[in-house]
Amino acid sequence: MxxxxxxxxxxxxxxxxxxxxxxxxxxxxxxxxxxxxxxxxxxxxxxxxxxxxxxxSGQTATINTDLCSNCGICHSLCQFDAIELTNNEYQINPFNCEGCRLCERACPESAIETKPDNGxxxxxxxxxxxxxxxxxxxxxxxxxxxxxxxxxxxxxxxxxxxxxxxxxxxxxxxxxxxxxxxxxxxxxxxxxxxxxxxxxxxxxxxxxxxxxxxxxxxxxxxxxxxxxxxxxxxxxxxxxxxxxxxxxxxxxxxxxxxxxxxxxxxxxxxxxxxxxxxxxxxxxxxxxxxxxxxxxxx
Amino acid sequence: MPVKIAIAxxxxxxxxxxVTVNLYHFMSKILNSKVQIADCDVEEPNASIFFEELESAKSKQVTQLIPFINTDTCTFCRKCVDYCEFNAIIVIPPAQFAEVSPSLCHSCGACLYACPEKAIIEQPNEIGQINTFNHGVDESFLIEGRLKIGSSMQTMVIKDLVKDDWINKEVILYDAPPGTSCSVVATITQANYIILVTEPTPFGLHDLKLMIDLVRKLNKPFGVIINKADEYSDTYTYLKEEGIEILAEIPFNIDYVKSYAQGSILKNIPSDIESVYTGITQKLKNKLIHHA
Missing domain, CATH: 3.40.50.300 (P-loop containing nucleotide triphosphate hydrolases)
Known part of the structure; x- marks a missing residue:
């Protein structure tokens, strides 16, 4: 070929x-x-x-704000500036998230979930x-x-x-x-x-x-x-x-x-x-x- | 706060x-502001080609931190392999082998976080450069990212470039890479306003629609410049139906194509081109600078 x-x-x-x-x-x-x-x-x-x-191919994390305690661990660990603090709530910017799941693994409240992208x-x-x-x-x-x-x-x-x-x-x-x-x-x-x-x-x-x-x-x-x-x-x-x-x-x-x-x-x-x-x-x-x-x- | 305009x-x-080079020229002249070009097309940066008597000023390396596994302290537990979402780590316990593949690694730090033995450290690996240029008294008027040939980390170079301290003028023009992928997002998320440059052809219109989809998702104000304008009506019909502002139409002119080919678009600017850019500059001023 x-x-x-x-x-x-x-x-x-x-x-x-x-x-x-x-x-x-x-x-x-x-x-x-x-x-x-x-x-x-x-x-x-x-x-x-x-x-x-x-x-x-990809996946993106989301934060469940009901479970989040605002500890900020995810924010400090994220290498992609994907976790933003807006109105006193941590949120994930899906465009920046690379789906590495580090935030999900580190979250003490298990408030983060990573889901596959639409594809x-x-x-x-x-x-x-x-x-x-x-x-x-x-x-x-x-x-x-x-x-x-x-x-x-x-x-x-x-x-x-x-x-x-x-x-x-x-x-x-x-x-x-x-x-x-x-x-x-x-x-x-x-x-x-x-x-x-x-x-x-x-x-x-x-x-x-x-x-x-x-x-x-x-x-x-x-x-x-x-x-x-x-x-x-x-x-x-x-x-x-x-x-x-x-x-x-x-x-x-x-x-x-x-x-x-x-x-x-x-x-x-x-x-x-x-x-x-x-x-x-x-x-x-x-x-x-x-x-x-x-x-x-x- | 600087006014940040992305051209995509x-x-x-x-x-x-x-468009970027002309806007630099006319905005500097008309607005009496310090304008800076940030060439974010790091795979093929070529804004610098259009300026004569350009002087290279400052330069620095862009590096990616690649984890390195110290096999003396590694217990080959494979926790890092489980944590790596990018399949970048190979650990073979019987062979006492543990290695990270730089081309797959995203430098997310998950393996460092995972390692119970602290056997992983990060080492810088060059993926590109950031360079600035002076033009007479206009210091660092142009800053460019330049991807190292063979690296696939173009978006990482752009992310470093757009937050660099050397970007520090009153008006910043971000020249975006082609396409609609993550490298374009990294460029245009910085901007307060996005100019979409299209050509009135079926290919141009199709890709314009993808870009409009993207800038709308990012919630950015934008307008369209129709370059090489001719009577292809589909583009106009679409923009009208969508209520999208046409900032300007730049006429197609074979002589202009020829001066572009030589790289001399800033010499002997034709009067119709000059009036187009004067018009765009006024529009951008009304939109962005009054409110800034």
Whole structure:
């Protein structure tokens, strides 16, 4: 099995747009949206949900104020500033609580109870491009990394059940916990970089992270044409870092139009330069993919 | 009390940092107040890129306390394992093995509390940095958190950053990370007012709705800036139905995209952009500064 993960460092460089376009060509594959706290890929894939469930990951404490003696032990032990004194009553701020249960264990009055959170919704769906695994994290929650790991396992199980050899992961922005969860155990990273100063800066940080994992990465320069000087700088960075450039995708308003039609660029404007560029990128990736599959089989 | 404004979006790349940097520029100029940027996008902090002649000022380490089990005094009773809700501790009594995994540990202190032998001590482990920058005479006008590459403790770095002593000006602009998870909560809970920057596209609208859900749960006053404005009517219809204030619409302009690409948004600011930010600054002044 081959897992491909699309990352960028900076948000808004076009990860989801590129993933949606690749979905047209990668078939048969399982597509998995790893950007669980701002999951947008479903807006283009238009999934028909076949199975759904709840992923319970966190828990939160509550204080029963009838039993509380206001001793303040919980307040002094909590490392997360989750216990607040308001109107002479200790209360737990659920957004700060990490569910460690230390307050519950320490409370001399047994006035604290820890209950599982509502949980996050996950879905297995069918789309015009094949099966799609996605989720929607409850806004404000933690454990988005765990949710990413969970849905990636679902995607793998589905791939095995359907005898499908490729998983395409649309990754989250940044370099923190959800990105680490998205990178762990993947085989190829596609790095979508935009030719801006911030795009460059952020790509260098995610490249550093990818190198820590020793995963081969390939770059796609998106929004090409908005700054030629920056493109040159980024291409020289990629050379220094030993990351091959699969291709440049010209900046185009057509991407926005396609999104509004809930289509990818290959469906919306198949003859456009941008669509052709992505097809070329796919052909190159396909070559690399078959080579690396040979490697994993050896 | 300082006025604290957070700039967030849900979706990445809608213009949070652009809005933050411009607000810093116009609020400093118009309000005659000391304004400070707190770059809370610690995974990818890049507000500093937009300022020329920037000078690094102060810097300090952000550490996470990781418990360390002293196997000389440990009796391998496994009480710490029972207390750890994050499965971060492995104790194998026959092998006299006891260790904490730093990548799973939340530093909650439960294992220290549990240990009857006082065999656990905490040791600092670097997870990032807090840096400040000067801009001419404007000292520490920018403070940023920077997550150490490979660490997954971004929210802990943000929590340290937002309560840092170096945040001390009259107006603080918190530039939030993308997404809607705990790192965003850690950033925006500090604020008296939240600006949500959206782009009028299906992706932008979907993530805006998630953010509105979150700021409402947190009970924070907020308004929306529509960046790269065009005629995508769903965003406007939604905001109207919900009775949400549109603070400003920033027109889409390819030349502006190009100057953003170079990182030079504060040079030769187009007059339409200037009037938009002057308008936002006045609105924020009426909302926040009169009452402060």
């Amino acid at each position: 081959l897992e491909i993960t699309v990352l960028s460092g900076k948000g808004g460089t076009g990860k989801t747009t590129i993933t949606a376009a690749l979905a047209s060509m990668v078939s048969p594959a399982i597509i998995c949206d790893n950007d669980v706290d701002a999951a947008d890929l479903f807006l283009i894939l238009n999934p028909e949900i076949k199975q759904e469930g709840t992923f319970l 996050h919704k996950w879905y297995e769906s069918v789309t015009r491009f094949g099966s799609f695994v996605h989720a929607q994290m409850e806004p404000g929650e933690e454990n988005s990394g765990k949710l990413v790991t969970f849905i990636r396992k679902k995607a793998k199980a589905l791939a095995q059940a359907q005898n499908i050899k490729i998983i395409l992961n649309d990754g989250p922005p940044g370099i923190g916990c959800p990105v680490i969860a998205s990178l762990t155990g993947t085989n190829i990273v596609l790095l979508v970089i935009e030719p801006t100063l911030t795009g460059r800066h952020d790509s260098l940080r995610v490249i550093d992270l990818i190198k820590n994992f020793g995963i081969p990465a390939y770059a796609i320069l998106n929004k090409s044409g908005i700054n030629n000087d920056m493109e040159k700088i980024i291409m020289s960075d990629l050379k220094d870092q030993g990351i091959p450039l699969l291709g440049k995708v010209p900046y185009s308003i057509l991407f926005r139009d396609a999104m509004k039609e809930q289509l990818n660029i290959l469906e919306h404007a198949p003859e456009s330069e941008s669509a052709k560029a992505i097809q070329l990128i796919w052909n190159r990736l396909n070559k690399i993919k078959s080579e690396s599959q040979l490697l994993t089989h050896q | 979006s849900g979706k990445g790349g809608t213009g949070k940092t652009t």
